[in-house]
Amino acid sequence: MWRFLIPMALFAILVWFFNQGLGLDPRKIPSPLIGKPAPEFSLPVLGEKDRMVAMSDFRGQVVLVNVWGSWCVACREEHQVLLGIAASGAVPIIGLDWKDQDADAENWLRSLGNPYTVTLVDEGRAAINFGVYGAPESFLIDKQGIIIHKHTGPITWEAWQQEILPMVVKAKEAT
Amino acid sequence: MKRFIALFLLLAYLPATGWAIDQQLAFEDPAWQSRYEELNAGLRCLVCQNQTIADSNASLAVDLRGQVKEMMIAGKTDKEILDYMVARYGNFVRFQPPVNNETIFLWAAPAVMVLGGLLIALSIVRRRSNLPVGDEDETPVGGDA
Numbered sequence: 001m002w003r004f005l006i007p008m009a010l011f012a013i014l015v016w017f018f019n020q021g022l023g024l025d026p027r028k029i030p031s032p033l034i035g036k037p038a039p040e041f042s043l044p045v046l047g048e049k050d051r052m053v054a055m056s057d058f059r060g061q062v063v064l065v066n067v068w069g070s071w072c073v074a075c076r077e078e079h080q081v082l083l084g085i086a087a088s089g090a091v092p093i094i095g096l097d098w099k100d101q102d103a104d105a106e107n108w109l110r111s112l113g114n115p116y117t118v119t120l121v122d123e124g125r126a127a128i129n130f131g132v133y134g135a136p137e138s139f140l141i142d143k144q145g146i147i148i149h150k151h152t153g154p155i156t157w158e159a160w161q162q163e164i165l166p167m168v169v170k171a172k173e174a175t
Numbered sequence: 176m177k178r179f180i181a182l183f184l185l186l187a188y189l190p191a192t193g194w195a196i197d198q199q200l201a202f203e204d205p206a207w208q209s210r211y212e213e214l215n216a217g218l219r220c221l222v223c224q225n226q227t228i229a230d231s232n233a234s235l236a237v238d239l240r241g242q243v244k245e246m247m248i249a250g251k252t253d254k255e256i257l258d259y260m261v262a263r264y265g266n267f268v269r270f271q272p273p274v275n276n277e278t279i280f281l282w283a284a285p286a287v288m289v290l291g292g293l294l295i296a297l298s299i300v301r302r303r304s305n306l307p308v309g310d311e312d313e314t315p316v317g318g319d320a
Binding site: 030032033039099124127128129130131133134 | 235239
């Protein structure tokens with residue numbers, strides 16, 4: 001009897017592990033930066049290259065930092081959602097235009113609409129400090145400048161309503 | 176024949192020499208270059224499946240190699256460079272996961288499996304050696320045990 005039960009049990013355990021593995025997304029990598037201060041940066045503003053904006057300029061407000069690029073296909077999909085978030089006025093969105101051509105980025109914002117309170121140009125350094133490995137990625141940053149959430153991939157309207165917005169509301173209430 | 180063998184050995188060794196992926200050497204000093212390559216080989220290209228940044232020309236890998244080079248020039252130690260990457264990308268960025276509470280099962284699994292297999296093999300051998308000698312004759316041909 002045992003002779004059959006033990007292999008069957010082992011097989012069942014193996015199947016359970018494989019089944020769990022099917023549900024995992026290999027591209028979802030937990031960010032070690034959650035709960036840590038957002039990396040400091042000082043970057044030029046898109047279209048106004050002499051004006052520099054630093055992370056510390058946003059101290060005291062909740063902001064959503066969105067890493068994008070006009071070369072990024074998934075960003076196009078996300079753009080409508082960002083426009084909706086901007087229209088709701090729930091949280092200012094800071095665009096980090098990553099590894100992009102300024103002209104392409106300006107074109108993109110002109111033709112698709114601009115959800116960003118300010119768009120900063122990053123050649124790659126700031127993105128490395130944020131641990132970015134692909135666009136789009138978004139970071140929710142609280143009033144103390146702490147990263148409280150990271151969203152990998154395009155933000156969907158559901159993700160905004162169900163995950164991010166509640167965190168924005170909570171972070172705004174906190175002093 | 177000897178020539179053929181020599182050629183074969185040379186070709187077989189070729190992939191192991193690992194052509195540097197950068198167009199030019201990052202450092203002129205061979206010691207620095209090899210340190211640079213070693214560091215790159217230990218860092219995962221996060222946008223590729225199972226490649227290091229030494230193997231990939233994905234733009235993120237290029238950026239990370241640039242970061243490694245810059246930090247080396249700035250006089251950072253290997254550990255400082257690794258820690259910098261881990262602080263931003265997590266332990267996933269290390270191609271060889273470190274041994275810690277989260278990964279101990281991963282590291283111990285091969286040893287546990289080999290030991291387990293040995294124990295099972297041992298118990299089967301023991302049991303068989305205790306069988307009376309004439310027992311084998313009763314087993315039908317082709318049957319196991």
